[in-house]
Amino acid sequence: MRTRIDVDLEKGTILRTDLPGNAIWLGGRGLAESILLQEVPPACHPLGSRNVLVFAPGLFAGTSMPTASRMSVAGKSPLTGGIKESNVGGMAGMILSQLGIGAVVIKGMSPVGHPKLLLVGKRSSELIEVPELHRLGNYQTVEILKKRFGNEAVILSIGPCGEMKMSAATIAVTDTNGRPCRHAGRGGLGGVMGSKGLKAIVIDPEGAQVRRGTDPAAFAKAVKEYTKILQSSKKTAFWRENGTAGLVEVSHARGSLPTRNFTSGAYDKKDGVNAERLKTLTAQRKGIMGHACMRGCVVRCSNIFNDPQGRYLTSGLEYETITMMGPNLDIDDLDTIAQIDFRCDDYGIDTIETGATIGILSETDLFRFGDRERAIQLIDEIGKGTVLGRVLGQGVTTTGKVFGITRIPAVKGQSLAAHEPRSLKGLGVTYATSPQGADHTAGFVAEEPLLREGHTERSRNAQINVVIADSLGLCQFTGLRDDYDLFVRLIGALTGKAPSAEEVVQLGRKALWEERKFNQGAGVGPGQDRLPEFMRSEALPPNNNAFDVEDEDLDRVFGDYPK
Numbered sequence: 001m002r003t004r005i006d007v008d009l010e011k012g013t014i015l016r017t018d019l020p021g022n023a024i025w026l027g028g029r030g031l032a033e034s035i036l037l038q039e040v041p042p043a044c045h046p047l048g049s050r051n052v053l054v055f056a057p058g059l060f061a062g063t064s065m066p067t068a069s070r071m072s073v074a075g076k077s078p079l080t081g082g083i084k085e086s087n088v089g090g091m092a093g094m095i096l097s098q099l100g101i102g103a104v105v106i107k108g109m110s111p112v113g114h115p116k117l118l119l120v121g122k123r124s125s126e127l128i129e130v131p132e133l134h135r136l137g138n139y140q141t142v143e144i145l146k147k148r149f150g151n152e153a154v155i156l157s158i159g160p161c162g163e164m165k166m167s168a169a170t171i172a173v174t175d176t177n178g179r180p181c182r183h184a185g186r187g188g189l190g191g192v193m194g195s196k197g198l199k200a201i202v203i204d205p206e207g208a209q210v211r212r213g214t215d216p217a218a219f220a221k222a223v224k225e226y227t228k229i230l231q232s233s234k235k236t237a238f239w240r241e242n243g244t245a246g247l248v249e250v251s252h253a254r255g256s257l258p259t260r261n262f263t264s265g266a267y268d269k270k271d272g273v274n275a276e277r278l279k280t281l282t283a284q285r286k287g288i289m290g291h292a293c294m295r296g297c298v299v300r301c302s303n304i305f306n307d308p309q310g311r312y313l314t315s316g317l318e319y320e321t322i323t324m325m326g327p328n329l330d331i332d333d334l335d336t337i338a339q340i341d342f343r344c345d346d347y348g349i350d351t352i353e354t355g356a357t358i359g360i361l362s363e364t365d366l367f368r369f370g371d372r373e374r375a376i377q378l379i380d381e382i383g384k385g386t387v388l389g390r391v392l393g394q395g396v397t398t399t400g401k402v403f404g405i406t407r408i409p410a411v412k413g414q415s416l417a418a419h420e421p422r423s424l425k426g427l428g429v430t431y432a433t434s435p436q437g438a439d440h441t442a443g444f445v446a447e448e449p450l451l452r453e454g455h456t457e458r459s460r461n462a463q464i465n466v467v468i469a470d471s472l473g474l475c476q477f478t479g480l481r482d483d484y485d486l487f488v489r490l491i492g493a494l495t496g497k498a499p500s501a502e503e504v505v506q507l508g509r510k511a512l513w514e515e516r517k518f519n520q521g522a523g524v525g526p527g528q529d530r531l532p533e534f535m536r537s538e539a540l541p542p543n544n545n546a547f548d549v550e551d552e553d554l555d556r557v558f559g560d561y562p563k
């Protein structure tokens, strides 16, 4: 039986209960959102006391299954105004699960005063005041907490952006090296944590045990099968060799690489930011490619990037950050992007949202394409909370309103990620219709990228598959999204009760439709299932294609399809 921990910051209480029996197959996104749907009034203020923040490891987290210990963080988003699940790697999902904890639910708001820390152990938890951590960056916070609680402690924390309740603030999670460089990045959930007055969660790993399932032999056998598939996959080899930076060339060739504030899909200076450049610099500076963000990951898409003197600069330098802070700002220099990435991780702000935000400032005199120093200065303004920084930290949609900019690359208030939907129309359908706002991880569709027809079904299936993967704790880089027979066996051997493949799909489908229902209650209705207007009116070089999927095809993604 897994444990649920309820922490009420207002009352200062902590309650441990067993997760109900009907949650046997639920983990990650499915579990976190089922709690939100029951306990959060959709119309509540996302930064108010009635919102809750849920941390739920995926169902397979903490087992011997590789690349399957991701964690869902969920709450009502201050960025989109709707439901938000932000999926994160690092060590937290694995260790929480190995301590027998299925969900940590943060409620209420701490009375004005010092920030709090939640210490979670196998059998007990406590709230501790930590005035010394006020407005510290994630790196310093983790350093102090490791001195106090030991090097093995796994830490979740917010930086100053979360404490300032910014809508693009993130929650950092420590990785295999104990660094706060994995982030629940999207949707501003760091701002929700800040609104509750919670600076950090420290997980004491003492007593953590690998979960072997109710039928350990059958589970181990199925894990072996799964691992073999994963290890022999060409995609695994690609991610391990190139990191996600390998996508720079793929996107450039496809014409879907956001460049100079979404005005082109190809970047003439991409050689300065592609995987070859990353690998060369990493080798010269004794960094690491093929790094694992969580223990036991066999894909290992992450990296450690050092500065020219060979000192640690950031980890992992990923495609989304490289593109949104690189080509999108016309910065063709990985050192600058790495400095930006470190700052964003330290301040606790989403690199995707912030890259899009600085990109639209190119319409003002606040930023010129290619100005590296200015890009870094603007990130520092956000971290320090200057007036300009506080505006930018609210994300691209609010920044657009403040500066009278109407060409905003966002859906439902959240910026598009580093994939241009005019050259990836199936993903454009997901961006438009996902209850999560524009999110590349909500259901990536790469087939027939320039065709206007045929994406309704693809996007719907991809979105359902992603909900299942997020609920099971699978990293999306496994690429194993729909081998349901294997997953059914794994779930059965783990929990003692095997669902049918149809039941697994039904769980994913139900969760997705429930998200839509929540959003409607929050005022985020189907009318917002649209891409920004400029994407229909501006053809994107080099394919010279606008987004032309019919509105009725977008509406059919959820429309009359059985729930």
Ligand code: SF4
Residues within 6 Å of the ligand: 067, 089, 090, 291, 292, 293, 294, 297, 298, 299, 300, 301, 302, 475, 476, 477, 478
């Ligand atoms: S594939 Fe990459 S993101 Fe996924 S768990 Fe492994 S290192 Fe982390």
